Amino acid sequence: MIGSGLAGVLTALELATLKVPCVLVVQEGFHVSSSYYAQGGIAAFLPENTQDSLDSHIEDTLSAGAGHCDAQAVRAILEDASSLVATLNAYGVVWDTHPDGTYAYGQEGSHACRRILHVAGDATGKGIMDALKIALERPDLKPYITLLEGYHLVSLIQPDGKGTPVRGAVLVNPHTKPHAENENMCLYEADATVLATGGYARLWQYATPPACNLGEGIVSAYEAGAEIKDLPFVQFHPTAFAYQGQVKGLISEALRGEGGRLVNAQGEYFMTQYHPLADLAPRDVVSRAIFETCQHTPPAPQCEEDMTSRVSVFLDMTHLSEAFLKQRFPSIYQKCIQAGIDMATTPIPVTPAAHYTMGGVWTDYRTGATSIEGLYAVGEVAYTGLHGANRLASNSLLECGVMARRLAKHLVAQYEPKQTLNLLKAQVFDAFSPACYASWQARAKMRRCEATQQSLSTIQKLLWQYMGVVRTQKGMQTLLEYFEEAHAETALPTHPCHALQSMYDFLILLVRQALMLPQSQGAHTLHTSEEVPVVASRMY
Numbered sequence: 001m002i003g004s005g006l007a008g009v010l011t012a013l014e015l016a017t018l019k020v021p022c023v024l025v026v027q028e029g030f031h032v033s034s035s036y037y038a039q040g041g042i043a044a045f046l047p048e049n050t051q052d053s054l055d056s057h058i059e060d061t062l063s064a065g066a067g068h069c070d071a072q073a074v075r076a077i078l079e080d081a082s083s084l085v086a087t088l089n090a091y092g093v094v095w096d097t098h099p100d101g102t103y104a105y106g107q108e109g110s111h112a113c114r115r116i117l118h119v120a121g122d123a124t125g126k127g128i129m130d131a132l133k134i135a136l137e138r139p140d141l142k143p144y145i146t147l148l149e150g151y152h153l154v155s156l157i158q159p160d161g162k163g164t165p166v167r168g169a170v171l172v173n174p175h176t177k178p179h180a181e182n183e184n185m186c187l188y189e190a191d192a193t194v195l196a197t198g199g200y201a202r203l204w205q206y207a208t209p210p211a212c213n214l215g216e217g218i219v220s221a222y223e224a225g226a227e228i229k230d231l232p233f234v235q236f237h238p239t240a241f242a243y244q245g246q247v248k249g250l251i252s253e254a255l256r257g258e259g260g261r262l263v264n265a266q267g268e269y270f271m272t273q274y275h276p277l278a279d280l281a282p283r284d285v286v287s288r289a290i291f292e293t294c295q296h297t298p299p300a301p302q303c304e305e306d307m308t309s310r311v312s313v314f315l316d317m318t319h320l321s322e323a324f325l326k327q328r329f330p331s332i333y334q335k336c337i338q339a340g341i342d343m344a345t346t347p348i349p350v351t352p353a354a355h356y357t358m359g360g361v362w363t364d365y366r367t368g369a370t371s372i373e374g375l376y377a378v379g380e381v382a383y384t385g386l387h388g389a390n391r392l393a394s395n396s397l398l399e400c401g402v403m404a405r406r407l408a409k410h411l412v413a414q415y416e417p418k419q420t421l422n423l424l425k426a427q428v429f430d431a432f433s434p435a436c437y438a439s440w441q442a443r444a445k446m447r448r449c450e451a452t453q454q455s456l457s458t459i460q461k462l463l464w465q466y467m468g469v470v471r472t473q474k475g476m477q478t479l480l481e482y483f484e485e486a487h488a489e490t491a492l493p494t495h496p497c498h499a500l501q502s503m504y505d506f507l508i509l510l511v512r513q514a515l516m517l518p519q520s521q522g523a524h525t526l527h528t529s530e531e532v533p534v535v536a537s538r539m540y
């Protein structure tokens with residue numbers, strides 16, 4: 001199990017509940033994951049919510065997905081929401097409730113009614129992950145889960161080459177200095193290797209997930225020959241916190257759910273011009289509206305010199321009381337205060353930023369199996385067909401949890417459980433040549449090498465400029481040529497950025513998939529003019 005967000009941890013716990021041992025790779029601690037960062041909550045139709053129905057949740061999901069969802073997957077995943085909530089409750093998650101004990105449902109964009117369960121107001125991810133972390137220590141579960149901390153995935157193991165069954169993974173701990181050759185490296189042989197490595201939104205310059213969200217799991221799966229779907233569909237959250245020219249986390253959509261309204265630099269509301277649901281329109285619509293607003297209205301002149309410089313759009317919460325805001329959004333309120341903004345009196349500077357990636361490794365929504373034998377994917381790394389061209393708010397934690405439970409059940413049915421953990425111990429595969437070890441070690445150095453970091457930073461700027469909220473054919477063609485050239489240049493193993501080869505392969509696939517889309521759909525928006533708008537190259 002590679003990845004320790006909700007998808008990876010819950011799969012491991014569910015396997016342990018079924019008395020099946022597994023190894024859980026924790027790269028940087030449980031708090032470094034999108035799951036931990038999640039604010040708004042988890043969308044779930046629960047039978048006791050008389051305002052809601054399964055059909056209504058399905059309809060909202062299909063509508064936000066802009067005609068690109070797999071309707072069967074949508075129904076199959078959403079109808080498991082209630083049992084997922086029961087599972088999370090059993091692991092100790094405590095949702096916010098009203099004084100009478102009923103769930104305090106939140107409201108988010110494009111949901112027809114209040115159906116979002118949340119924890120500690122606006123700290124749902126932390127609340128869930130903290131509870132699951134405690135569950136990992138339970139005496140009845142702990143013996144089944146071996147934590148492998150500090151390691152990251154470098155490659156999948158396919159003894160018979162690309163497209164053939166995956167038999168494990170190569171993991172490296174970049175923090176330990178090996179005394180002996182390859183000592184910092186683990187080769188795990190496994191019947192089932194599960195990618196739970198999250199999405200790839202951090203490949204964009206302005207983004208909300210943690211830095212590890214670089215799509216490395218998808219890159220490895222693509223390299224292994226797995227089917228990869230829908231990469232161009234990248235969700236830009238309309239309201240990332242714009243602070244001193246940078247994105248400093250997220251301002252949850254739940255604020256708009258409680259009445260927050262977007263205003264331009266002149267203080268004018270504008271969302272009613274763009275969609276009947278105004279500020280609660282689907283995220284792709286709101287992000288495009290902000291993009292257009294920024295093209296037509298200059299940033300607030302009074303803001304040029306201070307921390308809100310260049311920000312053209314603000315989220316206005318000032319009509320709500322300080323007491324309510326502090327109680328409903330304690331973390332976000334505090335984050336704004338630390339930046340010198342009291343949201344009870346001052347509108348919050350916001351900008352769209354890459355947030356969630358709908359594309360990923362194709363998986364069977366019933367089992368989590370990919371197109372390659374022995375390889376599974378769960379959570380944001382996977383494509384299940386649920387989100388279509390634009391994810392409905394708070395449907396992703398739901399998908400992580402539902403698919404984690406399904407995958408665990410499938411693995412138990414599919415494989416003979418190993419009886420002891422010893423059988424899962426790291427093994428050195430004598431079959432691999434020194435050249436293999438050398439290339440894995442080179443990749444492991446990828447994140448620490450300055451040249452690679454610089455290339456990564458260039459990739460992030462280019463993706464932001466040419467494949468951001470609004471795209472043009474010409475811009476994407478420019479991007480494709482750049483990635484193809486970079487791929488060719490880095491081909492030699494002696495090139496300082498050789499470790500990025502498979503990343504460039506993935507990026508070429510991403511742009512090619514985008515160029516093949518004939519028209520705008522959901523989060524993929526083609527601009528009406530051929531020229532890339534000037535505003536596209538900066539934070540809006």
Ligand SMILES: Cc1cc2nc3c(=O)[nH]c(=O)nc-3n(C[C@H](O)[C@H](O)[C@H](O)COP(=O)(O)OP(=O)(O)OC[C@H]3O[C@@H](n4cnc5c(N)ncnc54)[C@H](O)[C@@H]3O)c2cc1C
Binds near residue numbers: 025032036196
């Ligand atoms: C700021 C923010 C707020 C959000 N709010 C919500 C919300 O309210 N509701 C909702 O439904 N969704 C929300 N989302 C989306 C949701 O949080 C994610 O889609 C979901 O948590 C993904 O879970 P995951 O387990 O698949 O991946 P993650 O939680 O991203 O975990 C991925 C794990 O893989 C590890 N990893 C990555 N690469 C490697 C590698 N090469 N080797 C080893 N390990 C690796 C990472 O360290 C991490 O542990 C939010 C996202 C963000 C960024």
